[in-house]
Amino acid sequence: MTRYALEASGIGVRFGGVHALRDARIEVRPGEVCGLIGPNGAGKTTLFDVVSGIRRPDSGHVLLDGADITRRSPVWRARHGMRRTFQRQQLFGQLTVADNLLVAQEWRGGGGGLAADVLAAPTRRRRERARRARADEVLAECGLDGLATDYAGALPVGRARMVELARALADPPRVLLLDEPASGMAADERAQLAAVVRHLADERGCAVLLVEHNVAFVMELCARVVVLDLGTVLAEGTPAQVRADARVRDAYLGTVPANGQARPGMPREG
Numbered sequence: 001m002t003r004y005a006l007e008a009s010g011i012g013v014r015f016g017g018v019h020a021l022r023d024a025r026i027e028v029r030p031g032e033v034c035g036l037i038g039p040n041g042a043g044k045t046t047l048f049d050v051v052s053g054i055r056r057p058d059s060g061h062v063l064l065d066g067a068d069i070t071r072r073s074p075v076w077r078a079r080h081g082m083r084r085t086f087q088r089q090q091l092f093g094q095l096t097v098a099d100n101l102l103v104a105q106e107w108r109g110g111g112g113g114l115a116a117d118v119l120a121a122p123t124r125r126r127r128e129r130a131r132r133a134r135a136d137e138v139l140a141e142c143g144l145d146g147l148a149t150d151y152a153g154a155l156p157v158g159r160a161r162m163v164e165l166a167r168a169l170a171d172p173p174r175v176l177l178l179d180e181p182a183s184g185m186a187a188d189e190r191a192q193l194a195a196v197v198r199h200l201a202d203e204r205g206c207a208v209l210l211v212e213h214n215v216a217f218v219m220e221l222c223a224r225v226v227v228l229d230l231g232t233v234l235a236e237g238t239p240a241q242v243r244a245d246a247r248v249r250d251a252y253l254g255t256v257p258a259n260g261q262a263r264p265g266m267p268r269e270g
């Protein structure tokens with residue numbers, strides 16, 4: 001039996017009278033890049049919130065490497081290798097790009113407590129050097145090495161999104177949740193994003209789940225695509241299978257105009 005890195009099943013979430021999710025499910029294997037698409041209001045962000053621990057579901061279970069983590073906090077999940085980026089950017093704008101990556105590695109602590117801080121103990125300095133080296137490595141991987149000393153708050157949207165990804169990778173994740181990672185990116189930035197994500201899955205075995213309205217990007221990058229509609233899974237399969245599914249065309253893909261230009265609230269094909 002294939003062990004999933006991430007598995008959520010029977011997920012139900014209600015907001016008053018609104019059923020945001022009904023018996024929703026998602027599974028991602030190690031080394032797999034899985035796309036989650038669907039119309040506005042389908043429940044994609046709510047499912048991300050449940051998986052990352054921000055929202056406790058009314059029903060259902062979330063498993064990480066087969067262990068039930070439904071009641072675990074977001075911090076616990078992060079400490080066990082789950083990372084998430086958000087639709088709205090969450091960078092520290094007044095820190096440099098490199099410092100944003102250093103902060104992301106701080107949760108392990110410097111070791112030795114206050115005494116080590118005061119005395120600048122050698123172990124503390126070694127850890128600091130290792131973190132800087134790791135930050136440099138990830139920045140280079142993401143094509144951001146030239147921006148290390150720029151303030152994150154001054155970056156154009158596409159670059160800032162890439163910094164968010166770099167920050168999520170600073171401490172290598174086993175499960176990565178990306179919420180609209182390509183939004184605001186130019187074509188060359190999207191290509192770089194795709195290359196980084198693919199490398200992460202292929203070479204590091206990371207399980208990646210991404211929500212994205214840019215359907216062409218999802219279809220190109222993901223081996224498997226899950227379509228949510230009205231809070232439940234409408235269809236799933238390879239990009240070709242999903243494109244060919246009449247229900248998906250009716251509920252979602254059919255809303256993309258022939259010229260591929262997104263209207264507000266509609267998915268984008270390019």
Ligand SMILES: Nc1ncnc2c1ncn2[C@@H]1O[C@H](COP(=O)(O)OP(=O)(O)OP(=O)(O)O)[C@@H](O)[C@H]1O
Binds near residue numbers: 039044
């Ligand atoms: N905090 C909330 N309070 C009340 N209703 C909510 C809340 N969050 C989401 N909803 C409702 O739950 C449903 C699912 O919303 P969700 O944001 O998860 O969809 P989505 O697929 O991520 O949409 P989008 O593509 O627009 O981001 C929608 O009907 C939405 O209005």
